[in-house]
Amino acid sequence: MDQHLVVFVTVADYKNFSRAAEALHMSQPAVSQYIAALEREFEVKLLERNNKSVQVNKAGQIVYQYAKEILRNYERMQILVSDLKNDPSGELKIGASYTIGEYFLPGLLGVLRKRYLKIVPDVTIGNTTEIAQKLLNHQIDIGLVEGDFNHRSILTQHFATDDMYIIAGEGQSLIKQSIVLPKELEKQTWIIREEGSGTRKMVEDFFQKHSIQPLRVLTFGSTQIIKEAVEAGLGISLLSDLTIKKELKLNTISKLLVKDTPVQRKFSIIKNNQEFHTKAMQVFEQVVNTAIARND
Structure with a gap:
């Protein structure tokens, strides 16, 4: 492994020669020599120094990016070779x-x-x-x-495969219906997850498939909060069967009998x-x- 790259990455991470030297168990002059040698090799300055800190410049950013990848691959190579003779660890x-x-x-x-x-x-x-x-x-x-x-x-x-159901609190009138048509859910307040959530995407796909434009949408970043909001009667939601087992057992929420559900993912x-x-x-x-x- 190229020690020059190790030293450079450490200095770039700590933004300080003294702290980098301490982390590497080296003297500060030795660290400076490694950096100077690397800059001579590339024939360009890689670090901008001032009295308080060190910053990588544009060339330094390129070297840093590739150096991190080289060191990561080297470490991975060691692990994989070690794996050949050892138990999983x-x-x-x-x-x-x-x-x-x-x-x-x-x-x-x-x-x-x-x-x-x-x-x-x-x-x-x-x-x-x-x-x-x-x-x-x-x-x-x-x-x-x-x-x-x-x-x-x-x-x-x-x-x-995960089964997802539309759920409502015990006070919801929709619970009493033998079958609920997806379009009937348009008038309900929907409680959904944040952007980037897999659960959020399934809700949006369900809306698109059935041309649903909800009257109101509440967004929460936690499934637990969504369940509590449904229990409190704030609205309905689409959640994984995995997440609602306890609440179903306690009868604090119910699955709505909606056509085309459960939704599978x-x-x-x-x-x-x-x-x-x-x-x-x-x-x-x-x-x-x-x-x-x-x-x-």
């Missing part, structure tokens, strides 16, 4: 959209923990768009999301389109698919 950065992360992932992590003690999961929860972007930025290793995310750099594998594993993946990623995928097979 190390940190596994998992991203999950809210529905999966809050209602499905905990059980998977329990299984993973029992079978593979050396794997250390690091979980990030966000909406589908956020998780896919983190995957593209190499901030996570693997993602579990609602629906698809189409990108040439991402591989998508469906692992489950896919849950997907997403990963970067690379030839090699770590053993930790591979066994996690096996845990996901095995859990689904047992539930079928």
Whole structure:
């Protein structure tokens, strides 16, 4: 591994020679020498220095971007080579959209923990768009999301089908109807998730399919808040069956008998389109698919 790149990236991250030297366990003059050598190699200044901090210039930004990728690939190469002779181990950065992360992932992590003690999961929860972007930025290793995310750099594998129902609070008159036509829902207040959410997209697709223009829409960034709002009689919503089991059991909300429901969507594993993946990623995928097979 090129130590010049390691030093440069560290200085750029800390924006300070002294702090970078401390992090690298090097002397400050040694750090300065590495930077000077790299600038001589490229025949251009990469850093702009002043008394308080260091900033990368335009050339430095280019070097920084590619240096980060080189160092990331080097680290990944070490992990993959080590994987050939060792059991699955190390940190596994998992991203999950809210529905999966809050209602499905905990059980998977329990299984993973029992079978593979050396794997250390690091979980990030966000909406589908956020998780896919983190995957593209190499901030996570693997993602579990609602629906698809189409990108040439991402591989998508469906692992489950999710049933979604329109729900209402116990006081809603629509609950008493034997069948509700989608167009009747136009007069209702709809409570939906934020932009970028897989659940939000399914609601919008349902509106488009049935030419629904809701009288009023409330937007919340949490499924739990949406459920509480529905319970309070503020409106109706379309949510995954996974998320409403407890409320149905307690009779605080009900599924509306709406034509063309349940609405179905896919849950997907997403990963970067690379030839090699770590053993930790591979066994996690096996845990996901095995859990689904047992539930079928």
